[in-house]
Amino acid sequence: MPATAAQSVFRPASTRTLDLIARLNRDQRCNFLMASNYVNPSAAKLGYLLDDLVHVGPHGPRVSYLLSSGLEALSAAIKLTRHTAVRDGRDNGGWVLLLDPRNRYQDFMDPLGAGTDAALIPHVVSAATADEAARRYAGTPWTGVIVVREPDTDLDDPRLRELLRDCRQGGGMVVLCCGDLELTGPDIFANPIDADAVVFGETMADRQVPFGALTMADEAQKIWRNHTDCFAHTSTYGGNVVCAEVVLDVLDRAGVINDRHRKVMAQIEADPATTVEYWGRHINPTVADMAKTFNLNVDVRRAAGGRLTVGDGRDVIDCAGGFGSNLRGHNPPDLVPEVLQRHDPDHDYLVDLERELAGLTGLAHAFPSVSGAIGNHLAVTLAALARPARRTVLTFRGNYGGKTLFSLNLSKYGPQKTESVEDAFRPYYAKLVYLDPFAPDAVAQFERVAREGDLALVWFELIQGASCRMLPTELLTAIDQLRDELGYLVGVDEVLTGGWRSGTHYLAHQDAIRRADVVSLGKTISDMTMPAAVVMVSDEVYRQANETDPEQVTRLRHAHHHNLGAHISVHALRAMDPETVAGLQSAYAELRAALDATCRESKVLGPVAGRGAHMRLTMAGRGLSFPQGSVPHTLLTLALADLIFQRGNVYVPLLAIRHRVAADPLDLKDLAARIEAGTRGLTAPMIYRHALGCLLGQKSPLLGRLLKGRATTCQVQAGDVRRAPSTRS
Numbered sequence: 001m002p003a004t005a006a007q008s009v010f011r012p013a014s015t016r017t018l019d020l021i022a023r024l025n026r027d028q029r030c031n032f033l034m035a036s037n038y039v040n041p042s043a044a045k046l047g048y049l050l051d052d053l054v055h056v057g058p059h060g061p062r063v064s065y066l067l068s069s070g071l072e073a074l075s076a077a078i079k080l081t082r083h084t085a086v087r088d089g090r091d092n093g094g095w096v097l098l099l100d101p102r103n104r105y106q107d108f109m110d111p112l113g114a115g116t117d118a119a120l121i122p123h124v125v126s127a128a129t130a131d132e133a134a135r136r137y138a139g140t141p142w143t144g145v146i147v148v149r150e151p152d153t154d155l156d157d158p159r160l161r162e163l164l165r166d167c168r169q170g171g172g173m174v175v176l177c178c179g180d181l182e183l184t185g186p187d188i189f190a191n192p193i194d195a196d197a198v199v200f201g202e203t204m205a206d207r208q209v210p211f212g213a214l215t216m217a218d219e220a221q222k223i224w225r226n227h228t229d230c231f232a233h234t235s236t237y238g239g240n241v242v243c244a245e246v247v248l249d250v251l252d253r254a255g256v257i258n259d260r261h262r263k264v265m266a267q268i269e270a271d272p273a274t275t276v277e278y279w280g281r282h283i284n285p286t287v288a289d290m291a292k293t294f295n296l297n298v299d300v301r302r303a304a305g306g307r308l309t310v311g312d313g314r315d316v317i318d319c320a321g322g323f324g325s326n327l328r329g330h331n332p333p334d335l336v337p338e339v340l341q342r343h344d345p346d347h348d349y350l351v352d353l354e355r356e357l358a359g360l361t362g363l364a365h366a367f368p369s370v371s372g373a374i375g376n377h378l379a380v381t382l383a384a385l386a387r388p389a390r391r392t393v394l395t396f397r398g399n400y401g402g403k404t405l406f407s408l409n410l411s412k413y414g415p416q417k418t419e420s421v422e423d424a425f426r427p428y429y430a431k432l433v434y435l436d437p438f439a440p441d442a443v444a445q446f447e448r449v450a451r452e453g454d455l456a457l458v459w460f461e462l463i464q465g466a467s468c469r470m471l472p473t474e475l476l477t478a479i480d481q482l483r484d485e486l487g488y489l490v491g492v493d494e495v496l497t498g499g500w501r502s503g504t505h506y507l508a509h510q511d512a513i514r515r516a517d518v519v520s521l522g523k524t525i526s527d528m529t530m531p532a533a534v535v536m537v538s539d540e541v542y543r544q545a546n547e548t549d550p551e552q553v554t555r556l557r558h559a560h561h562h563n564l565g566a567h568i569s570v571h572a573l574r575a576m577d578p579e580t581v582a583g584l585q586s587a588y589a590e591l592r593a594a595l596d597a598t599c600r601e602s603k604v605l606g607p608v609a610g611r612g613a614h615m616r617l618t619m620a621g622r623g624l625s626f627p628q629g630s631v632p633h634t635l636l637t638l639a640l641a642d643l644i645f646q647r648g649n650v651y652v653p654l655l656a657i658r659h660r661v662a663a664d665p666l667d668l669k670d671l672a673a674r675i676e677a678g679t680r681g682l683t684a685p686m687i688y689r690h691a692l693g694c695l696l697g698q699k700s701p702l703l704g705r706l707l708k709g710r711a712t713t714c715q716v717q718a719g720d721v722r723r724a725p726s727t728r729s
Contacts, residue, residue, distance in 0.1 A: 002348035007558035009070075011207040012345035017564075020249060021242055021529070022336045029241055030303035030330060032322025032528050034653060036066070036238030037287050039279045039297040043239035045265040046247055047282030050215045053189040053256065054198050057217025061281045064215040066239040068371040068531040069560070070179030070201020071108060073212035074146070075404040076233040077199050078124065080216065081144025081173045083232065083424040084223055090171050092141040094427050097133055097167075098126040099160070100148040104180065107552055109405075111381045112388055120380065121405045122427040130159040142167045146175040147193065151185045155192045164193060173220065175199060179212070183254045196220040206250045209243045210370035210531040210562060228420040230286035233403050235371055236323050236495075236523060237531035239283060272299040272311055293694050294638040295645060296653060303330035306660045306667050308651060314714075316645070317671050319652040319659050324465075324496045324614070327524035327572055329660035335529060339571050349566035353534070356573045360506040362515045363536035368560050372495035372522035373402025375533035378556060379520045380406055382537055383457040383489050385545035385553065386517075390456035390488075391431040394449055396471065398437065398464045401493055410459060410493070415466030415629055437471050443478045455488040457518070462509045465496045466654075467628060468610030473512070480513040489541065491518035495533065499524030500581055500661050502614040517541050524661060527572035530565040576662065587665040588613050594672035595657075604640065604682050613663070617655040617675075623684040639691035640682075646712035648678020677715035686711045 024031065032038070043066055051062040067073050082094045098105055106126045110119035117123075127133035145167045147153070147160070154160070164174050174193060179201030181188050191198060197216040205211040214233075224232050237243075248265075251257055257265075267274050276297050280288025291297035299311030306329045308316040318330070354366035367382065369375035380393065393409075395401075401410025403418065409429045411418075419425065431454070435445050449455060458479055463470045483490055492509045498521050502508035509516060518541055522533035537545075545553050592608065592615065599605040599617070606620025619625070619636060626633035637655055644650050650671065659671060689707045697704015 002346070002350070002561075002563060007555065008561040009202045009207060009559060010562045013208060013343060013564040016249070017208045017246060018340045018343060020245060022340045024242060024245065025331045025335050025340075025529070028302040028304050028331050030300040030308065031241045032237065032325045032526070033298070033300065033318075033320055034296060035236045035323045036234035036284070037291065037296065038239060039276055039288065039291050040239070040241055040244075040300075041269045041275045042241045042244035042248065043283055044268050044275050044279035046244045048264060048268065048278050049248070049251065049257065049261060050213065051282045052261065054215045055189075055191050056195060056198055056215060057219055059218065061218060062215055063218070063221040063282055063285065064213050065233055066244065066283065067212040067214070067233075067235055068210040068237045068243070069212045069374060070177075070199065071212070071374055072235060072371065072404055073199045073201065073214045074105065074177060074179065076214045077146060077175045077177070077197055078121075078144065078405060079233060079408075079425045080197060080214070080220065080223070081175065082426065083229070083419070083421070084173060084220070085143040085171065086421050086424050086426065087223055088171055090141070090143070091426075092143070094123050094143050094425075095140050096124045097137065097140070097142050097145045098124060098148060099128075099130060099133065099145065100126045101128045101150055101153070102148075103128070104148065107555070108377075111549070111552060112384055114391070118391065118430060120377075120384070120429055122430060130157060130163045133163060134159065141170050142172040144173045144175060146177050146199075147195070148177045148179070149181050151181065160193075173197070179203070183250065204250065205243060205247045208250070209246045210237070210560075210565070211243050211247055225286055226420060227286060227290070228417055229424075230284055230290075231416060231418045232424075235373060235403065236325060237371055237526070240531065242529065243531065289698075290638075293698055294642050295694075298651060305329040306663055314649050317650045317659070317667065317674060319650060319657045319671070321658045321660055322523065322526070322528060324501065324658040325523040325526050326528050326658070326660040327499050328527060328575065328662045330528055332527060332529075332572070334575070335527070335568070335571075339567055343564060343567055345563065347563075349563050349570055350561050353566045353570040353573075356570050357521070357534060357536055360573070361519060361536050363519060364539050365537050365542040367535040367537070367557055368562065368566065369522075369533035369535060370531050370560050370562065370565075371402070372493075372520060372533050373404040373407040374560070375495065375520040375522055375535050376401045376407040376410060376493060377404055379491055379518045379535045379537075380457065380459065381556065382535065382541060382545050382553075383491055383518050385548045386541040387456035387489060387544070388548045390454050392433060392449070392452070392454045393429070393431065393457045393459060394433045394435065394446070394455060395459045396437040397434050398467060398469070399459075399461050399493070400465045401459075415464070417629055437475055438469075442472065442475050446475065446478055447482065450482055450486050450488060453486075455486065457489045457491050458483075459491045459493065461493045461497060462512060463497050463502055463610060463614060466656075468614060468616040468656075470611075476512050489517040491520075492516040493520050495520055495522035497614060500576065500584070500612075501658075502610070502612045504585060525569045525572070526565075527568050530562070530568050532562070532565045532569050534569075580662065583665070584662060585612065587663060587668050590665075591668040591672055594669075595675065598672070598676045598679065602679050602682070604684060604687060605679060610657075613657075613659060613661045615657040617652070617657065619655075621684055624687070635691050635695075636687055639687050639694060642694065643682065643687065643690055643711060644675060644678035647715045648674035649714065649716050650674045650678060674716055680715060682711070
């Protein structure tokens, strides 16, 4: 194995893991589709199992958020405790205590040792024991106490019980963190302290794949059971099929699954309605209701390239693609012979990946991660270590950076409203400045902050993900021109825009400014197979961070080194030669021209936003122009997307076109034709009627059908899947 493997949370991929992934690939199982919102049997089965095994709360149903790491699950737990306190009017500073005997998590919260108020994650403190906590933090009103369980943790310790009792009496929550507890040790599912939630990590997958979960008591999770807070902690890779199936296999081999479980899981696997029922009961109840309402819960039988075969036999073009994770599409056919059958656990594929990415980005040093959100946290941590005398981070309204404890700061004024109470997860990082990039005086505001002398990092998406709106050129020019004079670092979130999706280069920002100092990559680097992300940094950032804390830099470099994931990523990148990339960009330019023509003729579509393989349809016209993110805009967007799905056989949630980057040009021609057919003749009243039909049809199917009328009739001829764009009559 690589020399650094012992420093990673992962073990080398076993033959069993490689064979399981190969089987899923050959069977063309859909792995990623709608981020954490993908309703699939594998996640539903795992949610059902965790409900039965983990006794949090006096009764079920228990809900489990499936994530890509123990750190993500821990972040979700802390957010849950803080949101609950804010809702209950206990705004006492959001203090959370980690009883962490091995001090595993303190660097994640406060990498510079800046103190509890100035930390990246404020007001999360650690103590090795309950005695130490009582001495150091006497009288602190805890929002939550998280017990990090080790094999030798005494959960019957009287001082621990006293601490937990005091926390509960003050209205706080208790969480049990089993993120590093092996399945072979003490009963990982036991809950002798009656915790409100339990955190699991990579050990649930035998450290084979990225995985984490937060299993919550019914009463605890209810705070997130509404149409806003149901998105409080979702992620790109959450609940994916590969990782869920690996966990199910590990649990089966551990003797955890019995015949009763197998009978229920067989029903979940066999029947789409049962899948939705159990997924909704144990993964995300509110999202399941929304999925049923607007037909987002697609019954995918096969997924290959850029297409899906759904339960009713239709051939569907996929424009969701794991929210942009599809570099080469679903289940690349060369994955089994070229990667899984040739994988050498003794070879360090991170070295290969770093070399490949250095050539594509001009940044020499790679730090692997398991998701864009954790990657963004890692990127800011490295920037902080490289600029230890400065504290201010500047970002922009409309930016999206993820939902873990620091990355949610970067999303706070983003496109998706994920908290029904203002500042629900407070306290946030104290030295973060938000600017409106589209304000008339944005450049002047930026320069004023930059010249104050404390600016460590400017962080942004070049093209803001949900709106597909590019930052103004004059603002980008100012950021680029002042960086040498004023000494701040420039960091770009290329999780969605990178991978040739949004420009002529691998990184979108290479078309707009000089190379950034820090870049986060994700989504496409997964090759739709394995959760993966990478942070790339310059020689200067690497050197300066090492001068500040070389041991921490080494830990960050290796903690999430997943060797199989690196192998999958580097193989996918090498498949994208320059000639192929140039051809794809030409094909996407033709798609854009065809979509522009469709939108000019449409009564309901506005201009296409975005560029390259990163586009979004917009609505325009009387009765359809609402602020993005507003309730009317969201409902009408979902309704129009469903109409296009029903009429044109294009799966385009939220009207975002994120087809695979390495698209078949004929597929793109077909995509243009289908969107034209799917929107032909639509009017605003038809979209309103369809939205009402979807909403009311859940309680009255007949009324729903009457409201929808014949608008959902498919406009694509059966078998005519590769025709050129049609001409409007």
